Amino acid sequence: MQEYIQSIAIDMDETIADPITKAREWYYRDFGTTFTEEDLIGKHLSDVVPEEHSGIIHKYLNTPGFFRDLGVFPDAVEVIRELNKKYRVFIVSAAMEFPASLQDKYHWLEDNFPFLTWRQVCLCGDKTVVGTDFMIDDLTRNLQPFKGKGFLYTQHHNLHVEGYERLLNWADAGNKLL
Numbered sequence: 676m677q678e679y680i681q682s683i684a685i686d687m688d689e690t691i692a693d694p695i696t697k698a699r700e701w702y703y704r705d706f707g708t709t710f711t712e713e714d715l716i717g718k719h720l721s722d723v724v725p726e727e728h729s730g731i732i733h734k735y736l737n738t739p740g741f742f743r744d745l746g747v748f749p750d751a752v753e754v755i756r757e758l759n760k761k762y763r764v765f766i767v768s769a770a771m772e773f774p775a776s777l778q779d780k781y782h783w784l785e786d787n788f789p790f791l792t793w794r795q796v797c798l799c800g801d802k803t804v805v806g807t808d809f810m811i812d813d814l815t816r817n818l819q820p821f822k823g824k825g826f827l828y829t830q831h832h833n834l835h836v837e838g839y840e841r842l843l844n845w846a847d848a849g850n851k852l853l
Contacts, residue, residue, distance in 0.1 A: 684812075
């Protein structure tokens, strides 16, 4: 009989990939305004742009190529490489919200996490289909219905959220899960 190996679902955007830095750079390029970390505490980037620019962040995220060259959060590659030795790791992204991102996200994963196979990538529309033992995500809307053990990956928009076990960064994730 084969030994059971626990599984873990890991979100992409704002968990291993950094779309906010790029969106802030594009906003500065287009409007000459920058937003500080303090401006973003407890908010999404789309919440802090002026009302007349209310749809611009969504437009950026829907731009083909936007997700192709995002930064990777520190220690994510190393920790996920080690998690992949201990767990059945799946990268799960609700990518259908931004259909132009599908190919970009897949190639981004190939470039940055070459040790993961295509079988470990789930680009979906709704994460309620996820049935892993653990989930790491920055959005409570994905953790609330999750039946396994969820970890809230700390980001500016969820700093005031309580009631979830947090992962402060990928080094912290390694300490808790390895």
